[in-house]
Amino acid sequence: MSAPHLPQQPDSGTNNQSQTGEIPSIFSEFDLYLFGQGKHFYLYEKMGAHPRVVDGVEGVNFAVWAPNARAISVIGDFNGWNRSTNLMELRHQELGVWETFIPGLREGALYKYAIYSRNNNYTADKIDPYAFxxxxxxxxxxxxxxxxxHQWQDAAWLEQRAQRQDLNAPLSIYEVHLGSWRHVPERHVPGAAEEDRFMTYRELAPALTDYVKAHGFTHIELLPITEYPFDGSWGYQCTGYYAPTSRFGTPEDFQYFIDYVHQAGIGVILDWVPSHFPKDGHALAYFDGTHLYEHPDPRKGEHKEWGTYVFDYGRSEVRNFLVASALFWLREYHIDGLRVDAVASMLYLDYLRPAGEWIPNEHGGREHLEAVTFLQQLNEAVYAEVPGAVTIAEESSAWPLVTRPTYVGGLGFTHKWNMGWMHDMLEYMKLDPIYRRNYHNNITFSLMYAYSENYVLPLSHDEVVHIKGSMINKMPGDLWQKFANLRAFYGYMWGHPGKKLLFMGGEFGQWAEWNYKESLDWHLLAPPSDPHHAQLLDFISRLNQVYQDEPALSALDCDPAGFSWIDPHDSDNSVISFLRRSKDDEDTLLFISNFTPVPRQGYRLGVPASGIYYEILNSDDARYGGSHLLNSEDMTSEPIPWQSGSRSIVLTLPPLATIILKRRPGTIGSEPEPLEEQVPTSSDHPSGDPS
Structure with a gap:
């Protein structure tokens, strides 16, 4: 927006006090030093708009970083958006920090910065990058x-958070887009009178918390709620790095939401996006008439595929802006972890850029060295300043040491999304079972690298949009087979090493792809809808219960000692079997997945020790919509070595199902020892081949 004239600007000073000496700066010399170094982790307490009392006068202090501005004024509803009324002073010339104090101003005032640049007479009205x-x-x-x-009531959660989020604790994440989880009223409600709208933070607090707790999830992960202008970006094109979106209420409403979730014993992870930002003219782009927050060279500062800018990670003030934002959410909103979006796009200078449209680093390579430094600084700051919080990288490449400490050259994240596992398994599950024998490696390959990082297994929002199909619609076969396939897949996933993440709607088999404009299809869970949806949700609830109750599924989750194959080679039958262990052998669980619709009677399975085994979960149970082909009787091990086991049992494998077995406590050595060693024969193996 152009201005009719340039406001009269006082001479700038370089000390911590205005020329008149009336209003002292909110910044100390140490504040300025830390900001210049990119290490002022409480910068949001200085920058932006802050109610303040000066010499007994209440008002608001404003501070903004704009080193290339020649004049700035604060405009708002309190001065008729007049650019000449409330001028700012360049208090700290070397860093380019502007300040002013407006007496009598209170909370709720609307404002922007009218910026006049030294560059080409550029003028613009900009939001406050540090606005709350x-x-x-x-x-x-x-x-x-x-x-x-807000008066926080979640002290009990915060005290146990580090333990609840330990690498060896169960982490089952329900990923949620707040704008489309549930509307008021729900869709498909006959005679609903109220206009379809978002739920507020305060409405979501009990509804979402009760749902997540009832179905056994340990954490909620929110798609970005940092303020964003365009609904269709789902929050991933953020403009307000310190402001929760006003779509669902006020900042205090969001604090209430987090507090409520915590008091129920549920953690909250926030999607946070330091990888790019939109070009909207009112926000960070070309902030002071120069590329202040973005890198000035489009070959390094722009994602053309997304139509967004890339932060200038080599600039200390920009790194400070981002690191302080991350800590802000963890401190001021008690967020328990940050999932950092699109990390691969930060790490590689040639990400989605053809030859000639990217700049090599100083060594001639494609690695974005400044972004690496930023990510390491981010993780070091989180662990030092907010003990017990976690960071999760959505990193889709094979970049090494993503979840290893920075002092050994790692990026320092707590967890990394296992995108390779996700792609392999979805490709496998989409196949007609008759062809799965040829793709058996899709199931087994992930264990070649499962302990190279601390992984989260993600079935996220990205997998159920853009004509990819919902989770249930990815499955082949008729109605029964689709649900059986999905239950078998989830059962296998919950047994596989790594934390779990499931996007909303996947837990009850929503048919439609996710649509950010609409509520989930909750009507599918109520009569007269097909009962398979409610049965699938019941199965997820039971999986989460087993996951939290059984130490073998988490106690050694990041340790190779926590997993071993029983048999990864039975491709002919599309069957895999493996063990999950804790430090106590009594906790050992046996997982067997049959990914064909063929029931297998008399299937011999190797077991790690003698004893009596029983079934603790079977996805083919009629309770979950299965054919009810169960192993209802105890299975006593026989002294027949088989597969990787020193003993073996015989059981029934139901069609398209995952089953979980456990040894009854105190039954080691319960079967009689053989009079002579038994040698397995071909008749013992369901395929007729003892090999």
């Missing part, structure tokens, strides 16, 4: 907000 609140889209003004009103 924003107007509801399509309006874009920042809002003066004090975020310290």
């Amino acid at each position: 609140a924003s107007e509801l889209r399509p309006n874009t003004a920042s809002i003066v907000q004090d975020i310290r009103h």
Whole structure:
């Protein structure tokens, strides 16, 4: 927006006090030093708009970083958006920090910065990059907000958080887009009078918490709620790095939401996006008439595929802006972890860029060295400043040491999404079972690298959009087979090493792809809808219960000693079997998945020790919509070595199913020792081949 004239600007000073000496700067010399170094982790307490009392006068202090501006004024509803009324002073010339104090101003005031650049007479009205609140889209003004009103009641959760989020603790994540989880009223409700709308943070608090807790998830992961202008970006094109979106309420409402979830014993992970930002004119782009936050060279500062800018990670003030934002959510909103989006796009200079449209690093390579430094600084700051919090990388390449400490050259994340496992398994599950024998490696390959990082197994929102089909619609076969396939897949996934993540709707088999504009199809869970949906949800609840109750599924989750194959080679039958262990042999679980619709009677399975084995979960149980081909009787091991086991049992494998077995406590050595060694014969193997 052009201005009719340039406001009269006072001479700039370089000390911590205005020329008149009336209003002292909010910044100390140490604040400025840390900011210049990129290490002021509480910078949000200085930058932005803060209610303040100066010489007994209440008002609001404003501070903004704009080193290439020649004049700035604060405009808002309190001065008729007049650019000449509230001018800012360049208090700290070397860093380019501008300040002013407006007496009498209070919370709730709308404001922007009217910026006049030294560059080409550029003028623009910009939001506050450090604003704590924003107007509801399509309006874009920042809002003066004090975020310290909420009285937190989640001390008990915070005290146990580090233990609950330990690498060897169960982590079952329910990924949620707040705008489409559930609307008021729900779709398909006959006679609903109220207009379809988002639920608020305060409405979501009990509804979402109760649902997640009832079905056994340990954490909720929120798609980005950092303020964003375009609904269709799902929050991944963020403009407000310190403001929860106003779509669902106020900052205090969001704090209430987090507090409520914590009091129920559920953790909250936030998707956070330091990889790119939109070009919207009111936000960070070309902030002071120069490429201040983005890298100035489009070959390094722009994602053409996404239409967004890339942060200049080599600039200390930009790194400070981002690291302080990450810590802000963890401290001020008690968020338990950050899932960092699109890490691969940060690590590689040639990411989605053809030859000639990217710049090699100083060594001639494709690695973005400044981004690597930023990510390491981010993770070091999180672990030092917020003990017990976690960081999760969505990193889709084979970059090494993503979850290893920075002091050994790693990036320092707690976990990494296992995108390779996800792609392999979805490709496998889409196949007609008759062809799966030829793709057996898709199931087994992930164990070649399962302990190279600390993994999360993700079935995320990205897998159920853009004509990829919902989880249930990826499965082949008729109605019964689709649900059987999905239950077998989930059962195998919960047994596989790594934390679990499932996007909303996948837990009850929603047929439709995810649509960010609409609520989930909750009507599928109520009569007269097909009962398979409610039965699938029941199965997920039971899986999560087993996951939390059984130490073998988490106690050695990041240790190769926690897993071993029983038989990874039975490709002819599309069957895999493996063990999960804890430090106590009594906890050992046996997982067997049959990925064909063929029941297999008399299937001999190797077991690790003598004893009596029983079935603790069977995805083919009629309770879950299966054919009810169960192993209801105890199975006593026989002294017949088989597969990788020193003993073996005989059981029934139901069609398209995963079953979990456990040895009854105190039954080691319960079967009689043989009079002579028994040698397995071909008749003992369901395929007729003892090899």
